Amino acid sequence: xxxxxxxxxxxxxxxxxxxxxxxxxxxxxxxxxxxxxxxxxxxxxxxxxxxxxxxxxxxxxxxxxxxxxxxxxxxxxxxxxxxxxxxxxxxxxxxxxxxxxxxxxxxxxxxxxxxxxxxxxxxxxxxxxxxxxxxxxxxxxxxxxxxxxxxxxxxxxxxxxxxxxxxxxxxxxxxxxxxxxxxxxxxxxxxxxxxxxxxxxxxxxxxxxxxxxxxxxxxxxxxxxxxxxxxxxxxxxxxxxxxxxxxxxxxxxxxxxxxxxxxxxxxxxxxxxxxxxxxxxxxxxxxxxxx
Amino acid sequence: xxxxxxxxxxxxxxxxxxxxxxxxxxxxxxxxxxxxxxxxxxxxxxxxxxxxxxxxxxxxxxxxxxxxxxxxxxxxxxxxxxxxxxxxxxxxxxxxxxxxxxxxxxxxxxxxxxxxxxxxxxxxxxxxxxxxxxxxxxxxxxxxxxxxxxxxxxxxxxxxxxxxxxxxxxxxxxxxxxxxxxxxxxxxxxxxxxxxxxxxxxxxx
Numbered sequence: 001x002x003x004x005x006x007x008x009x010x011x012x013x014x015x016x017x018x019x020x021x022x023x024x025x026x027x028x029x030x031x032x033x034x035x036x037x038x039x040x041x042x043x044x045x046x047x048x049x050x051x052x053x054x055x056x057x058x059x060x061x062x063x064x065x066x067x068x069x070x071x072x073x074x075x076x077x078x079x080x081x082x083x084x085x086x087x088x089x090x091x092x093x094x095x096x097x098x099x100x101x102x103x104x105x106x107x108x109x110x111x112x113x114x115x116x117x118x119x120x121x122x123x124x125x126x127x128x129x130x131x132x133x134x135x136x137x138x139x140x141x142x143x144x145x146x147x148x149x150x151x152x153x154x155x156x157x158x159x160x161x162x163x164x165x166x167x168x169x170x171x172x173x174x175x176x177x178x179x180x181x182x183x184x185x186x187x188x189x190x191x192x193x194x195x196x197x198x199x200x201x202x203x204x205x206x207x208x209x210x211x212x213x214x215x216x217x218x219x220x221x222x223x224x225x226x227x228x229x230x231x232x233x234x235x236x237x238x239x240x241x242x243x244x245x246x247x248x249x250x251x252x253x254x255x256x257x258x259x260x261x262x263x264x265x266x267x268x269x270x271x272x273x274x275x276x277x278x279x280x281x282x283x284x285x286x287x288x289x290x291x
Numbered sequence: 292x293x294x295x296x297x298x299x300x301x302x303x304x305x306x307x308x309x310x311x312x313x314x315x316x317x318x319x320x321x322x323x324x325x326x327x328x329x330x331x332x333x334x335x336x337x338x339x340x341x342x343x344x345x346x347x348x349x350x351x352x353x354x355x356x357x358x359x360x361x362x363x364x365x366x367x368x369x370x371x372x373x374x375x376x377x378x379x380x381x382x383x384x385x386x387x388x389x390x391x392x393x394x395x396x397x398x399x400x401x402x403x404x405x406x407x408x409x410x411x412x413x414x415x416x417x418x419x420x421x422x423x424x425x426x427x428x429x430x431x432x433x434x435x436x437x438x439x440x441x442x443x444x445x446x447x448x449x450x451x452x453x454x455x456x457x458x459x460x461x462x463x464x465x466x467x468x469x470x471x472x473x474x475x476x477x478x479x480x481x482x483x484x485x486x487x488x489x490x491x492x493x494x495x496x
Contacts, residue, residue, distance in 0.1 A: 197360070197362065201373070203346070203349070204360070205350070205377060205378065205421070205425075208346045209346060
């Protein structure tokens with residue numbers, strides 16, 4: 001009986017104040033979407049790091065006019081240096097093949113590059129990728145070596161971009177979250193005002209505090225849960241339409257964002273949203289309008 | 292001021308506006324807490340009552356106001372049942388007790404009317420029924436006849452008198468000299484927060 005009364009009060013309250021309810025849900029949804037995206041990026045950085053840790057190479061590019069003897073010397077030195085687990089020689093022709101593969105879709109670009117331009121290189125799998133700077137220092141000045149690149153340095157830029165994107169989403173989530181909570185507080189005040197007669201009578205006849213407060217708190221929780229579900233739907237849509245859809249090529253550079261980690265966001269977002277909304281509503285009731 | 296009111300007494304608080312009559316009601320309901328002094332109702336020290344214990348305390352008190360304070364979207368019976376509902380009494384209790392109480396206040400047959408379909412006197416009867424449905428030890432009435440015509444006022448007073456005879460202590464704040472003079476009950480007159488007269492079987496003066 002009481003549960004039924006509380007529930008009918010919750011929906012009546014939300015409906016009576018529908019524009020505010022919608023505003024509250026939208027801001028919450030935006031905030032939670034950003035929070036969800038931030039969490040996914042955080043997870044993604046870990047996944048990428050793990051993925052590449054074993055596949056990273058240091059590439060030693062050789063001078064274009066290098067002779068075979070020097071090449072062989074360098075290979076020997078690399079192998080003897082103790083840094084390399086595996087040294088693979090890539091001739092100019094190999095490099096050109098790789099280049100053609102990589103840019104197979106841009107025929108003009110392929111056509112404009114001469115086969116001779118691309119340098120031969122040693123592609124080195126390191127024993128420990130963290131020793132790459134030592135190897136770079138040791139061979140940078142070696143005669144016949146044109147340049148040494150550490151793939152991790154390139155990857156570091158990807159991480160920097162991901163990290164930046166992550167910070168951005170979290171800042172937006174925070175700002176929107178504050179706005180959402182202010183809307184919650186405001187909605188609760190309006191709801192309490194429009195029901196002040198019932199509230200006064202309930203308190204007069206000695207209704208327990210939780211019973212007086214429950215409809216308001218549940219209103220906020222309900223909006224929070226709906227917001228979280230919208231946010232979740234947005235993230236799922238983003239996965240299918242953006243990551244696996246329009247920008248597939250761009251995102252295929254990274255390991256895919258797994259469906260599992262997105263699904264995991266539903267309980268996380270719902271839980272965070274419901275709890276924070278409830279606390280905000282309760283604090284509003286307790287300290288602002290003394291229900 | 293220092294007052295002792297015995298169980299089952301019927302007491303009028305009179306005095307000019309701003310004398311502090313309504314404050315007494317608020318203090319007894321613990322809507323306000325006094326800076327100093329002590330208020331005891333039954334065994335409860337209201338001044339030292341914890342906030343979270345207030346609801347339970349209020350259940351032992353009924354209260355009637357000048358403006359009735361009924362829920363407009365609920366019928367007479369539902370308004371009375373609401374008082375039971377919010378303190379967690381099962382529906383079966385409400386089904387049994389509510390018609391009884393409405394009968395007692397003389398509203399038998401009008402259970403399903405909404406407040407706007409009832410006269411002022413009838414609305415006040417609903418309010419009295421709601422205040423009395425939990426069989427409180429103490430019934431507070433803040434100018435319960437303030438919005439009613441003289442004849443209706445007397446009917447409400449008869450009702451309160453009947454409730455008083457069941458052993459409920461009644462404490463009524465009023466401006467209505469006719470009623471005070473007719474009832475001939477204990478009268479406590481207040482001015483500027485001080486008792487200027489405390490008379491058993493008194494008149495308005």
